[in-house]
Amino acid sequence: MVLTLAVAGALVLGGCGLGIPRDPHGTLERVTDGVLRVGVSPNGSLVTVDGGAVGGSEPELIEGFADSIGARVEWTVGSEEALVRGLEAGRLDLVAGGITSKTPWTTKAGKTRPYTEVPADGGGTHRLVFLVPLGENGFLAELERYLDREAETP
Amino acid sequence: MRHFGRTDLPDEQARALRKAVRLEWISIAFLSVSIVLVALVMGNSQVMKTAWIEDMLSLVPQIAFLVALLVARRPSDPKHPYGYHRSAGIGHLVAAVALTAVGSLLAVESSIALVRVEHPTIGTVELFGTTVWLGWLMVAVMLFIATPPVILGRMKLKLAPVLHDKVLHADADMNKADWQTNAASIIGVTGVGFGLWWMDSAMALLVSISIVRDGTKNLRAAVLDLMDRRAMTSDMKRPHPLVAEIDARLATLPWIDRAASRARDMGHVFHIESFVVPRDGTVSVGQLGEARRMCDDLDWKVRDIVVVPVDDLPRALFEEDPDDEEWEDRRGRGRAGARGEDGRR
Numbered sequence: 001m002v003l004t005l006a007v008a009g010a011l012v013l014g015g016c017g018l019g020i021p022r023d024p025h026g027t028l029e030r031v032t033d034g035v036l037r038v039g040v041s042p043n044g045s046l047v048t049v050d051g052g053a054v055g056g057s058e059p060e061l062i063e064g065f066a067d068s069i070g071a072r073v074e075w076t077v078g079s080e081e082a083l084v085r086g087l088e089a090g091r092l093d094l095v096a097g098g099i100t101s102k103t104p105w106t107t108k109a110g111k112t113r114p115y116t117e118v119p120a121d122g123g124g125t126h127r128l129v130f131l132v133p134l135g136e137n138g139f140l141a142e143l144e145r146y147l148d149r150e151a152e153t154p
Numbered sequence: 155m156r157h158f159g160r161t162d163l164p165d166e167q168a169r170a171l172r173k174a175v176r177l178e179w180i181s182i183a184f185l186s187v188s189i190v191l192v193a194l195v196m197g198n199s200q201v202m203k204t205a206w207i208e209d210m211l212s213l214v215p216q217i218a219f220l221v222a223l224l225v226a227r228r229p230s231d232p233k234h235p236y237g238y239h240r241s242a243g244i245g246h247l248v249a250a251v252a253l254t255a256v257g258s259l260l261a262v263e264s265s266i267a268l269v270r271v272e273h274p275t276i277g278t279v280e281l282f283g284t285t286v287w288l289g290w291l292m293v294a295v296m297l298f299i300a301t302p303p304v305i306l307g308r309m310k311l312k313l314a315p316v317l318h319d320k321v322l323h324a325d326a327d328m329n330k331a332d333w334q335t336n337a338a339s340i341i342g343v344t345g346v347g348f349g350l351w352w353m354d355s356a357m358a359l360l361v362s363i364s365i366v367r368d369g370t371k372n373l374r375a376a377v378l379d380l381m382d383r384r385a386m387t388s389d390m391k392r393p394h395p396l397v398a399e400i401d402a403r404l405a406t407l408p409w410i411d412r413a414a415s416r417a418r419d420m421g422h423v424f425h426i427e428s429f430v431v432p433r434d435g436t437v438s439v440g441q442l443g444e445a446r447r448m449c450d451d452l453d454w455k456v457r458d459i460v461v462v463p464v465d466d467l468p469r470a471l472f473e474e475d476p477d478d479e480e481w482e483d484r485r486g487r488g489r490a491g492a493r494g495e496d497g498r499r
Contacts, residue, residue: 021276021287021289021348022349023349024349024350110275113277113278113279113280133273134272135272135275135351136275137277137289140275140277141278141285144278145278148285
């Protein structure tokens with residue numbers, strides 16, 4: 001068991017150094033110091049679209065993430081289905097719009113861990129997530145790492 | 155536990171049985187922990203899901219073994235004149251069907267994932283304040299649970315021939331090869347870590363194929379046993395030597411010219427019919443009883459043996475069989491006896 005833990009520990013430390021997990025399509029590499037193509041769908045105060053201006057708490061969070069990897073955000077506004085199609089086709093890197101952990105899109109897109117909870121209309125709470133392209137695990141891990149850091153420093 | 159039905163177990167078997175029961179309980183406890191651990195880290199990995207289902211499937215033979223023991227212990231009664239020994243065969247069949255069916259399903263699922271180019275999405279978890287890729291936890295869990303089944307499997311494999319228990323043998327065989335599933339999972343998940351998305355489904359396919367192979371191998375054995383194939387050793391590789399031994403022992407009795415037996419493997423014990431050709435065409439009830447008792451004392455597996463005087467041995471027991479190494483030997487005995495009498499068979 002000691003051996004197991006030692007091996008696992010070595011892998012975790014080594015993995016961080018090697019940049020594991022990696023993306024099959026190299027999303028993280030492409031967006032770092034480049035352009036992050038984000039699709040948004042208006043949703044209450046989470047995502048607002050006023051004329052051409054995208055605002056709300058989720059776009060703010062995404063701007064912060066883009067800053068952390070030196071990326072410039074390019075916004076696309078559309079319906080959720082159109083945006084998920086964009087993720088599948090590789091036209092978008094990230095989709096937001098008050099999407100919850102119970103999203104039915106999970107066979108077409110990857111989702112982050114819930115980064116926050118908001119009260120739902122009918123009582124209870126919604127756990128909010130972002131959508132990413134399927135299997136781009138390096139990009140997903142980087143985004144989740146940023147979201148964890150943000151959650152710790154309010 | 156000292157009985158299989160009306161059979162009293164010798165000390166060696168009683169000890170082995172207690173040990174086997176203990177090992178099976180340990181296996182079930184360990185597997186339950188594995189199943190929970192794997193479920194916690196499984197994520198979207200196909201190979202982890204396959205390994206998880208395999209873990210759950212490997213509970214089936216273990217539970218079947220324990221249940222079959224409870225049932226097989228009951229003595230025979232007027233309603234069940236052959237006892238309850240066959241319960242082991244039913245357990246074997248159920249386990250084999252489950253393995254084959256679920257294994258095939260998983261193989262199809264993995265193939266579809268490969269053909270559709272489904273990229274497995276494996277994110278991170280927050281662990282003690284740091285963000286860790288879930289893939290590393292999968293690797294850690296698979297390493298952690300890899301060794302105990304191999305050790306348990308090897309221990310059970312030693313007990314299976316002592317108890318003549320095929321379910322135990324099948325279970326031990328699967329346990330022994332269990333590390334391969336863990337290795338495949340680790341390779342698959344690490345591959346995904348390196349951006350090789352197809353490694354996950356490819357390894358899942360490999361694991362499912364091994365489940366199907368286990369399943370069909372046992373399905374064949376279980377069906378053949380339920381069809382009353384000649385009794386085989388618990389690893390199902392050779393005809394059980396006990397039958398030939400009984401024939402040889404019977405042939406040593408002065409009043410017996412030739413003898414041939416057929417044994418039904420009831421699981422654990424054999425029901426045996428021994429056909430004997432008396433030397434001068436007559437036999438007394440006392441002689442038959444003596445022959446029966448002699449065979450009974452030969453081995454604990456001999457159960458409900460009947461010795462039947464006949465004028466000729468059933469042909470089926472002498473038909474040539476290229477798989478049977480003892481066939482020549484047995485035919486030789488039949489001939490030797492025959493030659494002594496009238497020079498031909």
